[in-house]
Amino acid sequence: MLVAGHWSTRWRNTYKGVTCKFSAASSFSHIFFLALARMSESELSVIKPESLKTYIWLQCFDGSIQQVEEEVAMFCPMICREIVKNGTGSSKNHAIALPERVNPSSLSLILDYCRFHQVPGRSNKERKSFDEKFVRIDTEKLCELTSAADSLQLKPLVDLTSRALARIIEGKTPEEIRDIFHLPDDLTEEEKLEPLKNINDDPRIRLLNRLYAKKRKELQERQKLKDIQVQQEQKDERSLDELLCFINGDGGSGGGKAGKNKKKNKRRKDPKNLPKADPEHVNKEEGACAVPCNAGAVNNISRAPCPSSDVQDDNEYPFEDGDLDDGLDPAMQEELDREVEDFARRLNSVWPERMHLGQERRIESQLIGGNGSLQRFSGFNHR
């Protein structure tokens, strides 16, 4: 270019992207640049080479027309389609008619957004921080912007503004939300209470689940029954022991009650465990006049013949029904249940969480500046 040498480097650097177009400039541009060359440096830096960019004309619903650089406009899918398919937008008379929901202020915001993001070289961090600042506008503008972006099908902007609106709504009471968005308070009091009622415990659900649980238990029992044969012999032996004990032991004093309890125990366990085996055992016990050695032994023995599955359960759930049930009425049972679960919850929530949190924190502090003994690490992991 003849005039290239006359331009300041600053000018050239500012419009680096444009210089490549200069070589394809027409003679008109040539004259134009000669004119530019006579201007002072400060004047040059202000002028943009407008003739070299293609502009798209957009018309808002209120009639105002505006032009925008092509690459910026193309970032909007709806505008892009209009340009490509219908060929509109190339001149003032054939401006692209924008949807009703796009008002001029939203449009300028949208164009700012497009102008920033259509530049390919930006890093993710830059884009994110731009987005964060971009949505810091007042609520009314934000709603209008969302509406406009949606009608232009600019999905990334719709997502961004939706998330911003969600952040505004989050944590506020319905009254406050109505206030912010000027929404009418048009629900009756009952209607307002309706969804909240549902939050409470629904007995239907529990019933349904109990039925489900029963069914599952039945299936499991049928499974267990198949393994019962092995258990049978064991139990018979134990009852033999018991008989021997009885023969050797003191004889029944106060056995009636214990016997009753035992029976109660057995009966309670019946539906859960082996319907076949237990009655036999109970009969034998009854026949043997209840109490062998001592009450403790009774309890031991009454527990012992529980099939192996029950024993397993005891290991997992030590506060099993069976152990705590003796002689307690259902109300006490409930109380106890609740206390146990409360205690369990409190213990569990504080301790293991702290263990895990502690583990993570300790690991962090190790690497950041803690004590750093390897043993502590492995101590945590190889429990």
Add this chain to the structure above:
Amino acid sequence: MKKKKKAVEPAAKSSRPRKRSRDGELDGDLISHGDLISKLPDDILCTIISLLPTKDGARTQVIARRWRPLWRSAPLNLDASKHLCSNDFKRFSLISKILSDHPGPARRFVIYSIRLHIAEKRYAEEAAQIENWFVFPALDNLQELDINFRQPFLSGRENRYPLPPSVFRLAPTLLVAKIGLCNFPNEIVHSLSFPLLKQLTLSRVSISEDDFSGVLSGCRVLESLKLQGIRDVNCLRISSTTLRIIIIAYSLFERKGELFIEDAPCLERLLLVNPGSGGETIRVIKAPKLETLGLLSARISEIEIANIVFQRLIPSSSEVPICTVKVLALHFSSPDLDAVLDILRCFPCLEKLYVFRHCFTRAAIKNVPQYESLDPIKCLERHLKVLVLKKYKGGEEDVGFVKFFVLNAKVVKEINFQVYKKIDINKKWMTDQLRLLEVENRASQDARLKFGRSCASWIRCLDPQDLSIADPFNCCFVDAPSEAYL
């Protein structure tokens, strides 16, 4: 307009006069300050509601008539954490209620510390309840699942709750799945496919080797995998054509074990969050695109990468260095220059080196080795552009370590000192440092040295499985860097 007129009519309501007095005007003004958000179409409002936490989402039903039906049409976002209800056991029934009520579909279901009642009867009931959750239409088309149980009380570490097989009904639509503290069901997994699953996290679960391979082969587009505390297995094999990032958090296995990354043609990042805390051995057999690797630490007993075996970070001698790795993060108790140089020889194309260190140990001062120009370290000569030192103290061993790079790294552009928090960064200290580091003799004239603070929780920076973050080790400075010297 119509509904506003209707609302104004029953003037007996206490709220009505308040609203009018707030606006201070009559109908005309109410109309002109029309409501801002109802111009938005329903599906945008549904998107917004779907982003809200569960309580807030449910509460939108009482905002206004327009909003009433929206919660039920918006994709359910059920975040059943403590925020929803602080009582663990009540939370249960609350979740069941919501799930039985909502017609679906769902976007996200998050639940932590599921614990079942200890009494046998209620345990069975609750286990059935959990199984039901995943059968309800409310969870149809679920995209994000985050389900974590809790250690059952008093049962010892051995037992865990089982993951209900009904979870896998949602397999076809899941994008993100995070499963924690439970036992994977056997046999079901083999025939399953996860066609949309992109992110998978298994944290303290019990799963067999075959089931694990089954899950992986059922994934078509899996990009990110995070593993932690896998138990009842001592060998895991990973083969995936789509996997791009593998994160191993804390210890991989509960006891010792081996991880074979057998075939991962797209694997770009292998991140070890707390290396060496478990006893695992990692063997990367085939990962031709591995670019980002770290943290490597002397605490890892053995890690093998493409035929080079690092035992306690000492590489076996090998002719074939690993040329794909561009970003490496090392973890040391004290800056050991010899060890680092040996490692650098294995990664000739390294562009960014992060050196993390403990602060508490005091090691003997290492002598700076004489750099043999006959046997140059290739990455120092040609590739290393960024060196970042975390927890920099500026003491003698630190300076000795960095000085080597200042004097020998020929193309380095940036040396970032993330200074230990207790050191006061002032002009005098920085000038001292620059003098000690002999920057006037630096090998790379373009080098810029920056001093700043590091963010304390760099571990969190490693956690996100976000592939859009270009460099997971690059936790930004907390404050802006104090000075940059040319």
